[in-house]
Amino acid sequence: MARDAARRQGRGxxxxxxxxxxxxxxxxxxxxxxxxxxxxxxEIGPFATDPEHLAELWAAKHAEWQRIAALLETSGEQAYDPEQDPQGVVWAKEREARRQGAVDRHATWMRERQDAKDELRAQVWLPADTSRRLRAIAARAGVQPEQVLAQLADRVQMNEDGAVVVAPFTPRCEERT
Structure with missing residues (x-):
């Protein structure tokens, strides 16, 4: 933050x-x-600045202004131009890369959250005879009973009159993503 602030404030x-x-x-x-x-x-109130953070920030700002002063002295320039500051340009690029990475991670997290909202996780209690039939079907297909139910749900359709129907299918071992 100190480097970025000094580059912005120091221009010209x-x-x-x-x-x-x-x-x-x-x-x-x-x-x-x-x-x-x-x-x-x-006592420090809930809206007071953290004194340790403030001390670290001013120490960093002091160091950055000293660096800029030394750069002007060695380069012979009469005014500070952030674009002519090789170390500052490198740091600015690194900061932008970190910022863009954070933005990308946040966007990915938001997409995952949306996907999670669209998912449905259900716990189904089936009668013993239905449960036995489901387990037998799953065993013959080489899949878990939950996978058979997921495949069933993928194929379910609703008629115009509101009736739920599923065309006959054979459960298969599929990769779910």
């Missing part, structure tokens, strides 16, 4: 302005570290 800043950013970040880093080291005088 002069060497002197970057030096001001370094000084500001150093001061904020000191302040947040002092707050972290001092005993808590008040």
């Amino acid at each position: 800043l002069s060497v002197a302005q970057v030096a001001e950013k370094v000084a500001e970040a150093a001061g904020r880093e000191r302040e947040t570290q002092q707050q972290l080291d001092a005993p808590a005088e008040t």
